[in-house]
Amino acid sequence: MPIADAIAQAMERSSWIRAMFEEGARRIAQYGAENVFDFSLGNPDVPPPDGVLDTLAKVAADRSPGLHAYMPNAGLPPVRAKVAAYLEKETGLPFQVGDVIMSVGAGGALNSILKAVLNAGQEVIVPQPYFVEYDAYLANHGGFVKRVAPRDDFTINPATIAKAINNKTCAVLINSPNNPTGQV
Secondary structure (H helix, E strand, O other): OOOOHHHHHHHHHHHHHHHHHHHHHHHHHHHOHHHOOOOOOOOOOOOOOHHHHHHHHHHHHOOOOOOOOOOOOOOOHHHHHHHHHHHHHHHOOOOOHHHOOOOOHHHHHHHHHHHHHOOOOOEEEEEOOOOOHHHHHHHHOOOEEEEEOOOOOOOOOHHHHHHHOOOOEEEEOOOOOOOOOOOO
């Protein structure tokens, strides 16, 4: 079955992540999990707290009408209100329910944001190193990554970002903590 060139290239580019993951698994089998720190996929190394697991079980068992139905696209209003209140408390800014949109993971959120702000042919400035899936997210919407170098300690270099801005620049994507460096 033929595969699109863009997908074949994306698979080739992302294969090193998979290779790192498989090498980590091999080393864990060889040296033991307590001796290998596998940062390849960003998987948590601790189980969820008991309170989270207990709450999930309770909600899953709840048969209340409508509880497990579709929700508004932006998320459940009571949850969004709590997030807005938290953000207001943390920042001192007047967040409201309408300022909060829930998503399922960062990838879904980034794709939604990029779809809303990115026109085909525009660039998004991304400090290096970065999560390689950003290339695919931008390509989904006709955009391109404009890579900028960090400082030697992987902190963001505002000068390189400023220098990279041009008439094709749509946004600057800052990932904090950075994936893969962990730099905040």
